[in-house]
Amino acid sequence: MNFEVISPYCGLYMEGDTVNVYYLQTDDLAREYVFGNEKDAQVFYNSAKNLDVFMVNVPEGKEELYHQEFLELILKDQDYELIVHKAIPKEEQEAI
DSSP states (O other): OOOEEEETTEEEEEETTEEEEEETTSSEEEEEEEESSHHHHHHHHHHHHHGGGGGTTSOTTOHHHHHHHHHHHHTTTOOEEEEEEEOOOHHHHHHO
């Protein structure tokens, strides 16, 4: 499956049992959700994609935070692993 921009603030990518959520205005480069099987990953992908319908009245600039909160509610009883990939601050990049 290809990278899909689902809103002005978020994009999704799914491969096998893993779904990556990319928020465009946060320090996280990606939030990688790893599930036990591809079916659970697909259900999560579809849910994350469809959340945009509920985001119409969310204050501007808070979309990523609300989206993450909704995803946490969706995943409440799911078995998954979350890996957060952070951007390296510019100062640390220069030191490397």
